[in-house]
Amino acid sequence: MNTSSIRSGFPTEWKLIFAAWVIAASATLGALFFGEVMQLPPCLLCWYQRIFMFPLALILPLGLAPFDPRIIRYALPLAVIGWGIAVFHQLLVAGWVPKDFEPCAKGVPCSKTVIELFGFLTIPWLSIAAFTAIIVLLLLARSRRVQ
Amino acid sequence: MKQKTVLLATAVLLLAIFATATLLYKRGQANESARLATTHSDHLIRDYSPTLGDTDAPVVIVEFFDPACGTCQAFHEPVKHLLEEHPGKLKLVLRYAPFQVGSERIVVLLEAARLQDKFWPVLDALMDTQEKWKPLHEAELELALQQIGGLGLDLDRLRLDMSDPEIARRLQQDQDDANRLKVDTTPEFYVNGQPLPGFGFNVLKQTVAAALRGS
Numbered sequence: 001m002n003t004s005s006i007r008s009g010f011p012t013e014w015k016l017i018f019a020a021w022v023i024a025a026s027a028t029l030g031a032l033f034f035g036e037v038m039q040l041p042p043c044l045l046c047w048y049q050r051i052f053m054f055p056l057a058l059i060l061p062l063g064l065a066p067f068d069p070r071i072i073r074y075a076l077p078l079a080v081i082g083w084g085i086a087v088f089h090q091l092l093v094a095g096w097v098p099k100d101f102e103p104c105a106k107g108v109p110c111s112k113t114v115i116e117l118f119g120f121l122t123i124p125w126l127s128i129a130a131f132t133a134i135i136v137l138l139l140l141a142r143s144r145r146v147q
Numbered sequence: 148m149k150q151k152t153v154l155l156a157t158a159v160l161l162l163a164i165f166a167t168a169t170l171l172y173k174r175g176q177a178n179e180s181a182r183l184a185t186t187h188s189d190h191l192i193r194d195y196s197p198t199l200g201d202t203d204a205p206v207v208i209v210e211f212f213d214p215a216c217g218t219c220q221a222f223h224e225p226v227k228h229l230l231e232e233h234p235g236k237l238k239l240v241l242r243y244a245p246f247q248v249g250s251e252r253i254v255v256l257l258e259a260a261r262l263q264d265k266f267w268p269v270l271d272a273l274m275d276t277q278e279k280w281k282p283l284h285e286a287e288l289e290l291a292l293q294q295i296g297g298l299g300l301d302l303d304r305l306r307l308d309m310s311d312p313e314i315a316r317r318l319q320q321d322q323d324d325a326n327r328l329k330v331d332t333t334p335e336f337y338v339n340g341q342p343l344p345g346f347g348f349n350v351l352k353q354t355v356a357a358a359l360r361g362s
Contacts, residue, residue, distance in 0.1 A: 007149075008149075008150065010150070010153075014150070018153070018154075018157075021154075021157075022157060025157075025158070025161050026161060028296075029161060029162075029164075029165045032164065032165075032268055033169065033172075037168075037169045037173070039331070061154050061158070064150055064154055065149075065150040065154050066150065068148060088309040092358060103270065103357075
């Protein structure tokens with residue numbers, strides 16, 4: 001193991017990854033709030049987004065103490081795939097994806113809007129925003145590291 | 148400050164926010180269902196609903212239930228015992244909220260049995276054998292009919308009565324009332340017109356005890 005990559009203190013990369021973790025943890029708790037407290041059953045696509053968001057809330061802090069920047073490499077694929085599913089979900093809601101592709105036959109249809117905050121903020125948009133922010137922060141951390 | 152300390156503090160903060168939001172949301176919901184029960188009290192009890200216990204009892208328990216719901220089954224015997232413990236003091240009014248797959252047909256079966264004055268024996272038998280007529284978590288009418296053989300029912304008449312439009316009308320009315328009162332899980336209890344402050348048999352028991360003391 002390359003111990004030189006493990007550092008103490010709070011370098012900028014650490015702060016960037018920390019911010020990504022705060023977003024992932026908030027998104028995880030937010031999803032649990034919608035599902036378990038407000039009892040809104042998650043649709044199929046929501047479940048797939050959860051599959052890629054929940055692990056981020058756990059593995060990012062493991063890479064932060066002790067600080068191991070290789071966590072960026074492990075976390076990015078999760079965030080990118082989750083982002084892709086979130087974008088697909090939003091396209092479905094917006095009606096850009098033909099209904100035939102909609103995978104939810106039974107249960108909660110993914111195209112149904114169950115929550116709208118401030119008149120425009122839906123769950124798929126929140127998901128896109130969270131995944132985008134996580135990706136940007138991780139890429140920033142990576143670019144600082146490469147330099 | 149150590150990295151670990153910052154992480155732990157943040158995690159605790161986020162969880163505290165989550166817990167507070169949960170508490171506030173639950174409280175808001177409890178207030179909302181209490182408000183609905185007050186403003187829509189006429190939706191709580193219908194004169195056609197099956198009842199158990201004394202007609203003029205001072206404490207009335209309304210239960211929205213689903214015959215195919217496992218938790219309703221778990222409450223069935225304890226609630227009956229509760230009524231027996233307070234003879235003349237309690238009345239149970241049953242309302243239908245068939246949320247499970249296939250349970251509407253079971254409700255219709257119960258109502259048809261009621262036309263032969265066999266509602267309670269049939270309900271008891273169905274609660275005893277719930278797992279037998281609910282394979283794969285879907286209620287199946289034919290399997291349910293097999294469980295009520297020894298009760299002296301006229302099964303041919305029962306099947307005919309199941310298409311009685313009055314039964315369909317009552318079922319629809321119960322579902323409309325459940326929607327109006329925002330009943331979305333079963334069993335949901337109301338004691339003297341107010342929802343329980345929480346969930347569980349002990350909460351029901353305590354609320355009933357308090358209502359009995361007040362009556």
